[in-house]
Amino acid sequence: MGLDFTVVPGYFGILLMGMGWTISITVCAGLLSFFGGIIFAVIALYGHWTLRLPVRGFAFLFMGTPLLLQLFLIYFGLIQIGIDLPAFVAGVIGLGLHFAVYNSELIQASILAVDKGQYEGARTLGLSRGQTLRRIVIPQAVRAVIPPMGNNMIALLKDSALVSVIGVMELTLAAQQAISRTYRPFEFYLAAAFCYYIINLALEAGLRRLERRIAASR
Amino acid sequence: MDTDLILRVYPFFLEAAWVTIQLSVLTALLGLCCGALGAAARMSRLAVFRWIGAVYVSLWRGTPALIQIFILYFGGPQIGIQLDSFEAGTIALGVNIGAYMTETIRGAILSVDKGQTEAARTLGMSRWETMRKVILPQAARLMIRPLGVNINALIKGTALVAPISVVELTYTAQRFIGSTYKPFEMFLIAGLLYMVIIYVVGHGINWLDRRARIT
Numbered sequence: 183m184g185l186d187f188t189v190v191p192g193y194f195g196i197l198l199m200g201m202g203w204t205i206s207i208t209v210c211a212g213l214l215s216f217f218g219g220i221i222f223a224v225i226a227l228y229g230h231w232t233l234r235l236p237v238r239g240f241a242f243l244f245m246g247t248p249l250l251l252q253l254f255l256i257y258f259g260l261i262q263i264g265i266d267l268p269a270f271v272a273g274v275i276g277l278g279l280h281f282a283v284y285n286s287e288l289i290q291a292s293i294l295a296v297d298k299g300q301y302e303g304a305r306t307l308g309l310s311r312g313q314t315l316r317r318i319v320i321p322q323a324v325r326a327v328i329p330p331m332g333n334n335m336i337a338l339l340k341d342s343a344l345v346s347v348i349g350v351m352e353l354t355l356a357a358q359q360a361i362s363r364t365y366r367p368f369e370f371y372l373a374a375a376f377c378y379y380i381i382n383l384a385l386e387a388g389l390r391r392l393e394r395r396i397a398a399s400r
Numbered sequence: 401m402d403t404d405l406i407l408r409v410y411p412f413f414l415e416a417a418w419v420t421i422q423l424s425v426l427t428a429l430l431g432l433c434c435g436a437l438g439a440a441a442r443m444s445r446l447a448v449f450r451w452i453g454a455v456y457v458s459l460w461r462g463t464p465a466l467i468q469i470f471i472l473y474f475g476g477p478q479i480g481i482q483l484d485s486f487e488a489g490t491i492a493l494g495v496n497i498g499a500y501m502t503e504t505i506r507g508a509i510l511s512v513d514k515g516q517t518e519a520a521r522t523l524g525m526s527r528w529e530t531m532r533k534v535i536l537p538q539a540a541r542l543m544i545r546p547l548g549v550n551i552n553a554l555i556k557g558t559a560l561v562a563p564i565s566v567v568e569l570t571y572t573a574q575r576f577i578g579s580t581y582k583p584f585e586m587f588l589i590a591g592l593l594y595m596v597i598i599y600v601v602g603h604g605i606n607w608l609d610r611r612a613r614i615t
Contacts, residue, residue: 185478246595248559251570251587258583343464347563354467361474368475375463375471382462 186366190373193360197370200356201377207274207352208339208381214278215338216331219285220320226290228315244283250344252276257348273345281338288330292323328396332389339385340378353377406585409576416572417593423486423558423568424597427494428551434498439505453502460499466560468492473564489561497554504550508543509535541612548605555598569593 190197225237244252253276260267267275296319304314346354357374361367441453460468472481473488483491512535520530562571573590577583 243591243595246598247587247591248556248570248594250559250562251573251590251594254570254574254577255583255587258577258581259587262581262583340464343466344560346466354464354470357467366478368471368478371467371471371475375467378464378467379459379462 185368187369189364189366190369193364193370196356196360197353197373197377200351200353200374201381203270203351203356204339204342204353204378205381207270207277207342207345207350208335208385210274211277211281211342212335212338214274215281215285215334218278218282219289219331220324222282222286223289223293223323224315224320226286227293241283241286244280245287249276249280249341250347252280253344253348269345269349270351273342273348273350276348277338277342277345280341281334284334285327285331288327288334289320289323292327293319295326296322325396329389329393332393335389336382336385339382343378402582402585405580405582406589409580409586410589412572412576413569413589413593416567416569416590417597419486419566419568420555420558420594421597423490423493423561423566424551424555424601426490427497427554427558430490430494431497431501431550431554432547434495435501435505438498438502439509442502442506443509457499457502460496461503465493465496465557466563468496469560469564485561485564485566489558489564489566493554493557493560497550497557500550500553501547504546505539505543508539508546511542512538541609544605544609544612548602548609551601551605552598555601556594 222237222241225233226241229237253273256276256279257269257272260272300318300322301314304318305311309317342352343354346352346358349355353374357370360370364370438453438456441449442457444450444453469489469492472492473483473485476483476488516534516538517530520534521527525533558568559570561568562574565571569590573586576586580586
């Protein structure tokens with residue numbers, strides 16, 4: 183069976199819809215990983231030990247195991263304890279938590295690198311501990327790690343393909359549906375790869391602009 | 401926690417861990433070859449090679465590894481490439497991690513001080529001699545740690561061959577979750593084995609890095 187790319191345009195709609203879902207998952211999981219990363223970082227550094235230990239243990243477990251395995255745990259684990267979430271939500275939670283752990287590592291290092299004088303100055307001016315963290319330390323720490331966090335977002339976009347395995351309808355699964363009707367895996371997986379590449383280029387361009395703006399505002 | 405069940409299924413996981421180790425080793429070796437070739441291409445004097453290297457890195461890093469595996473395994477037969485799932489998984493993952501290693505190796509070579517090249521060239525060494533006798537020995541030390549990061553990602557990345565039914569750790573966990581409905585137990589066994597592999601490899605890389613620094 184040779185290659186025949188003329189079948190691809192007939193399934194343009196499905197691929198486009200898949201692209202839309204891939205972008206939605208990436209945005210939702212990206213936001214979750216961003217805010218989750220900040221929360222994990224603060225708990226890991228300043229939390230009471232009853233919170234700190236579980237968060238550190240969780241991070242240790244999630245950094246040492248594959249994302250795909252974690253997705254199975256979350257999807258089937260939630261069903262086992264009686265929470266039957268739609269696959270999309272389970273996928274977003276799995277991807278979001280996985281990358282929250284990686285973002286948290288970056289933010290923790292960055293928080294520790296914020297000049298101590300900033301903290302002392304804020305406390306001297308009468309800000310509480312929480313206020314100092316929220317208004318002075320964390321904004322500076324997060325801003326410094328935007329470029330490496332951007333790399334995590336790019337990784338997240340590509341890893342979003344994995345949620346097809348737990349049945350989330352996104353680009354990879356859309357390609358699989360087209361394949362199940364046409365029996366042309368090469369053409370449609372290549373088409374899907376092309377779509378990912380386009381989204382990836384757009385995301386990279388967006389991140390570069392963001393980095394330039396942050397650099398300019400310093 | 402169902403310890404009886406864990407004791408009953410763990411031999412299957414040990415066998416699967418061995419497959420994961422084989423996959424990791426083969427993928428790492430193939431990745432290093434692709435990375436070395438890629439870095440050589442990207443730093444070539446010929447524009448064609450530089451272009452090929454840049455396209456390789458951009459395309460393979462810009463698309464999901466899972467899709468690359470699917471293209472080779474499911475799409476391969478259409479263009480006359482018949483591979484079993486283990487072969488297809490190893491080759492696709494190796495070429496994928498090779499794109500990341502290309503940048504790691506290139507970065508290490510570029511971070512060797514420029515004066516070294518200038519001095520060696522002034523002493524009459526050819527471009528190739530300079531690279532082989534002066535630059536590469538220094539760059540090799542610099543690339544151990546970042547290559548270790550690539551290899552750590554690669555070990556976890558081997559889970560991606562589970563969807564094409566290579567019986568490795570994640571596939572085994574998935575199968576047992578499906579048959580026993582005990583996701584936490586299966587996650588713990590598989591996760592623990594992954595962490596042991598990653599810990600041992602990480603330790604080996606630290607040891608290499610320390611040794612390279614002393615000499």
